[in-house]
Amino acid sequence: MSSQKKLVVAHAPYWHDGSKISTKNYHIMIAALPAVLMGISQYGAPALAVIAFAMACAMIWEVVWNLILGKSASIGDGSAAVTGMLLGMLMPATAPWWLIALGTFIAIIVGKQIFGGIGFNPLNPPLLALAMLVISFKGVFDFNESLRHYDLGFVMTYPLADLKAFGTGAIGKFGLGDLFMGRQAGAIGSTFGLGLIVGGLYLMIRGYMRWEISLSFLAGVFITALLFNLSDPAQYASPVFHLLTGYTLIAAFFLVPEDSSSPANFIPMLIFGAMAGMMTVLIRNIGAYVDGVVFAVLLMNLCNPLLDKIRPKAIGKVVENA
Amino acid sequence: MIKRSFLGLVKPALRYNLAPGSVQELPVPKKVILLLKAPENGGPPSTLKVGDAVKTGQRLSASPDSAEYVISSVTGTISAMSPHVGTLAQKYTAITIDASGQDDWDDEFNKTPTLDTALRFFEYTPGSPSFKAFADPEKTIRTVVINGMDDDLLLTANQCVVQNKAADIKNGVDILKKMTGVERVVVTVPESLVQQAGATGAELKMVRGTYPNSLPHMIMKDVLGQMVEAGDTPEDAGVVFVRAEAVAALGAAFRTGQLPVSKVVTVVGKGGSARNVRARIGTPLRDVLQACNVSVSERDRLILGGPMMGIATYSEELPLEPGTDGIVVQDEADSAQTTDYPCINCGECIRICPVKIPVNMLVRFLEARLYEDAAAMYDLHCCIECGLCSYVCVSRIPIFQYIKLAKYELSLIETAEAANE
Numbered sequence: 001m002s003s004q005k006k007l008v009v010a011h012a013p014y015w016h017d018g019s020k021i022s023t024k025n026y027h028i029m030i031a032a033l034p035a036v037l038m039g040i041s042q043y044g045a046p047a048l049a050v051i052a053f054a055m056a057c058a059m060i061w062e063v064v065w066n067l068i069l070g071k072s073a074s075i076g077d078g079s080a081a082v083t084g085m086l087l088g089m090l091m092p093a094t095a096p097w098w099l100i101a102l103g104t105f106i107a108i109i110v111g112k113q114i115f116g117g118i119g120f121n122p123l124n125p126p127l128l129a130l131a132m133l134v135i136s137f138k139g140v141f142d143f144n145e146s147l148r149h150y151d152l153g154f155v156m157t158y159p160l161a162d163l164k165a166f167g168t169g170a171i172g173k174f175g176l177g178d179l180f181m182g183r184q185a186g187a188i189g190s191t192f193g194l195g196l197i198v199g200g201l202y203l204m205i206r207g208y209m210r211w212e213i214s215l216s217f218l219a220g221v222f223i224t225a226l227l228f229n230l231s232d233p234a235q236y237a238s239p240v241f242h243l244l245t246g247y248t249l250i251a252a253f254f255l256v257p258e259d260s261s262s263p264a265n266f267i268p269m270l271i272f273g274a275m276a277g278m279m280t281v282l283i284r285n286i287g288a289y290v291d292g293v294v295f296a297v298l299l300m301n302l303c304n305p306l307l308d309k310i311r312p313k314a315i316g317k318v319v320e321n322a
Numbered sequence: 323m324i325k326r327s328f329l330g331l332v333k334p335a336l337r338y339n340l341a342p343g344s345v346q347e348l349p350v351p352k353k354v355i356l357l358l359k360a361p362e363n364g365g366p367p368s369t370l371k372v373g374d375a376v377k378t379g380q381r382l383s384a385s386p387d388s389a390e391y392v393i394s395s396v397t398g399t400i401s402a403m404s405p406h407v408g409t410l411a412q413k414y415t416a417i418t419i420d421a422s423g424q425d426d427w428d429d430e431f432n433k434t435p436t437l438d439t440a441l442r443f444f445e446y447t448p449g450s451p452s453f454k455a456f457a458d459p460e461k462t463i464r465t466v467v468i469n470g471m472d473d474d475l476l477l478t479a480n481q482c483v484v485q486n487k488a489a490d491i492k493n494g495v496d497i498l499k500k501m502t503g504v505e506r507v508v509v510t511v512p513e514s515l516v517q518q519a520g521a522t523g524a525e526l527k528m529v530r531g532t533y534p535n536s537l538p539h540m541i542m543k544d545v546l547g548q549m550v551e552a553g554d555t556p557e558d559a560g561v562v563f564v565r566a567e568a569v570a571a572l573g574a575a576f577r578t579g580q581l582p583v584s585k586v587v588t589v590v591g592k593g594g595s596a597r598n599v600r601a602r603i604g605t606p607l608r609d610v611l612q613a614c615n616v617s618v619s620e621r622d623r624l625i626l627g628g629p630m631m632g633i634a635t636y637s638e639e640l641p642l643e644p645g646t647d648g649i650v651v652q653d654e655a656d657s658a659q660t661t662d663y664p665c666i667n668c669g670e671c672i673r674i675c676p677v678k679i680p681v682n683m684l685v686r687f688l689e690a691r692l693y694e695d696a697a698a699m700y701d702l703h704c705c706i707e708c709g710l711c712s713y714v715c716v717s718r719i720p721i722f723q724y725i726k727l728a729k730y731e732l733s734l735i736e737t738a739e740a741a742n743e
């Protein structure tokens with residue numbers, strides 16, 4: 001039984017829904033654009049330089065790593081570009097070039113590639129890089145210090161730093177509307193609340209992000225901050241203030257729901273998000289750091305494998321001792 | 323390829339084709355090829371030889387006492403016999419029969435409605451039903467489910483039979499009850515065929531029109547409310563699934579006294595145009611495709627069955643088998659390609675899995691060939707093999723293939739262990 005025509009054999013299924021990792025990552029970048037553009041319009045060319053250099057560096061590190069290990073090029077999947085872009089968005093516009101090169105090295109090589117590349121990173125790469133940079137170079141991430149030469153027509157102090165140093169009395173000058181519209185000092189891509197929310201909703205609706213994690217993270221931040229606020233309004237800021245300042249929104253929509261370092265089952269996703277939100281406010285309100293997002297999320301990343309053990313019983317599975 | 327919906331929160335709804343068209347009769351082919359399971363000892367069939375004359379409906383088996391047989395679908399002479407290996411390494415003897423053009427019916431089949439008759443003549447009939455479970459003393463069969471749906475997307479062959487042959491199915495149900503002694507016969511159909519199925523005299527149940535609701539395990543869960551334990555078949559739970567086409571063939575055979583030798587098959591061309599034809603079992607695929615004006619070119623896929631669970635085969639010379647419900651030709655440009663990218667843990671497969679398997683973890687074990695761990699910890703044997711995980715995988719991992727491979731490897735280990743004891 002031989003045939004002249006050569007047919008292609010393959011295993012079922014022969015249909016696919018057409019999704020691709022690269023498509024997913026490009027959509028994440030599109031969703032992040034409003035916040036990035038706002039940052040660039042506020043801080044000008046330096047912000048553009050930081051974002052562009054971070055993306056370029058991240059991709060170069062990925063290529064270099066692939067070349068050294070002789071692996072096939074994985075740059076086309078867009079994952080390195082997204083990591084670079086997010087790390088750039090978390091930095092102040094004045095970040096020096098060597099800091100970006102180092103940060104992207106940590107994110108791509110230490111955060112992702114040494115574990116095996118995409119899908120294997122136990123921690124969120126941009127956040128891991130940011131955590132190391134924040135610990136090592138405090139001055140750069142002191143936004144009051146690093147943005148002291150800018151006057152953009154609104155209060156140029158970092159809201160969370162004011163809250164930490166002077167209590168709720170010092171944050172009266174920040175209008176919630178201003179905070180929401182990005183009229184606050186901070187990292188390039190993390191201040192424009194409206195843009196981040198629009199981007200996040202886009203990702204959720206298109207199914208490129210797990211909405212369960214985002215929403216439970218925001219709920220965790222809100223509820224924990226609300227409890228603190230109710231217990232002592234003079235000392236602790238309102239929950240809405242916590243939602244609109246620092247890294248809360250960019251984390252909720254772009255960092256916490258990162259695929260590899262967060263759970264995939266329903267209940268674990270809710271616990272993961274809520275706990276990360278709770279830890280964030282705990283660190284902000286009673287911890288040493290001004291913004292708790294970075295360490296809260298990294299801590300929950302570590303709990304991810306354990307959390308994902310909570311899963312529904314497969315249909316047909318027989319539990320011996322039940 | 324069906325694209326994902328714009329709103330990603332909505333599960334992709336893969337709907338069955340629920341519009342069975344009319345059936346076109348194909349002429350008797352010049353030759354048929356029948357695949358007979360090779361005897362245990364591997365040698366060529368002792369009772370058959372090249373040059374033998376065979377009649378339509380004649381039972382051909384490798385030796386007088388062998389349980390494996392085929393039913394000749396034409397009258398003619400055996401022109402060739404050669405070994406043939408199936409996709410999972412099953413050994414067959416391919417018997418080629420040159421047809422004389424006229425049907426001369428064999429008269430061995432004598433309309434006695436016993437289980438023995440079913441085992442002896444009706445396992446090589448359209449829909450390839452299995453009656454072995456009824457004869458198995460370890461199994462107690464209480465229910466027979468007649469599946470009036472097609473297993474896979476695009477196909478309508480089985481629904482076509484329900485639509486057109488309700489009287490034969492009714493007759494078949496009565497005979498099936500007599501043969502097996504089973505009292506409860508359920509027929510499952512989509513909403514569109516309720517009227518026809520209502521006339522069959524079996525207990526009527528409806529199945530939703532989205533994939534994979536017509537798979538036996540899903541019907542067990544949703545319609546009968548019975549759980550099939552991981553790794554078991556519905557037969558182990560006391561339920562035998564028979565396709566509507568097989569029941570109709572049974573009914574028709576007892577009405578006319580002639581064994582069923584043709585079956586309905588859905589042929590889907592590259593443009594997605596589906597049509598149903600009735601062809602003799604064993605007709606080479608080439609003849610069926612030509613009759614439907616479906617052309618196959620180099621590097622296309624020729625799929626036996628449907629797009630989710632079918633088997634892409636390598637040659638147009640292969641025959642139409644009793645279990646083949648569809649022939650789908652897929653252009654190279656439309657074929658889904660798999661990659662060796664790792665799982666990125668996005669969770670799409672978990673959300674779509676109809677039996678709630680943690681596919682993201684399972685696939686990691688399967689990639690590392692830890693099949694026993696996969697079965698013990700991550701529910702490998704719960705899988706009902708619908709292929710949806712591969713369909714939605716953003717990394718395009720051949721998850722379904724990994725699962726089938728793992729099950730196959732585990733079955734080899736089990737067989738080896740059983741042989742050592």
